[in-house]
Amino acid sequence: MPLAPAEYLPHLRHLVGEFERVVRTGDADAPVPSCGDWRLRDLAIHLGNVHLWATKIIVTGEPQPQEFDSDPGGELADWYGNAARGLLEALGDADPAAPGWHFGQGEKVKGFWFRRQTQEVAVHLFDAANAVGEQLDLPPVIAADGIDEVLTTMLPRVTRWHTPPPLTTALSLRATDTGDSWFLAAVEAGEVPAVTEADGEPGSIAQGTAQDLLLLLWQRYSIESVELSGDAAAATAFLTSRMTP
Secondary structure, eight states: OOHHHHHHHHHHHHHHHHHHHHHSOTTTOBBOOTTTTTTTHHHHHHHHHHHHHHHHHHHHOOOOOOOOOOOOOOOOHHHHHHHHHHHHHHHHHHHHBBOOOOOSSSSOOOTTTHHHHHHHHHHHHHHHHHHTOOOOOOOHHHHHHHHHHHIIIIHHTTTSOOOOOOOOEEEEEEEETTTEEEEEEOOTTTTTOOOEOOOOOOOOEEEOHHHHHHHHTTTOOOOOGGEEEEEEHHHHHHTTOOOOO
C-alpha cells in the first residue's frame, strides 16, 4: 500500500457514480447521522467542492484556497457529477510522479491525490448511503487501503490540532477479509503512534472486516463492530480517539 495510482481510477469512477446515484434518487433533506447536522445536500456540496479543489491542485500542482461550502445552485446531482468527472479527467491526464502540492507527508507529487480522493468518496458514500437507508459494501481492497491511509497519513496530520490518541500497549489491526494487518508499537503520552514492523507479540488485537475497521477509524462505527483481544481497554482508548478530520 498504497496502490499504484492508475489502480485507483476504476474504483474512484465506481464510487463517484454511486454517490451521484444516491444524491439523484435520495431525499436532499435527509439527515446524515455521521456528519453532525448536515443533510444529504450539505454532504454533496462538500464532496463536490472537495473534488473541485483537488482538481485545481492536480492541474496546477499548487495549493489552492478551500471553498468547501460554496452552493452550486441548480440541479445538485448534475453539479456533483460534473465535478466528479472533472476530477477523473484531471487524474487521468496527470503524471503521478509530477510535482504537486498535498497536505500529507512524503514527496510532494500528484500521485497523492489518486488515493486521497478515492478514500474521500469511500467514506462519504457510506455517509450518503446511511442517510437514505442503504447498505454499503466497499471493495475490500479499498477499505484496507483506507485503513492504511488513516494510520499513515491522517493520524499524523490530525495530531497537529488534537492530542495524539493514547496507545499504552502494542496494537495489531487485522482485516479478516483481506489478510492485511498493521502493527503499532506503544508510545509515550503525546507521541504519535506509527505503523511499524511487528516487534514481538502485540498487547492487544483488533480484528474485523476491512470495512468495519475503516469505518471505526473514521468514527462511523462503534468499537463493538470489531473483535478485541488482549488489553481491550488500551485498544478501545486508541481506536475510539480522533484520528481523522
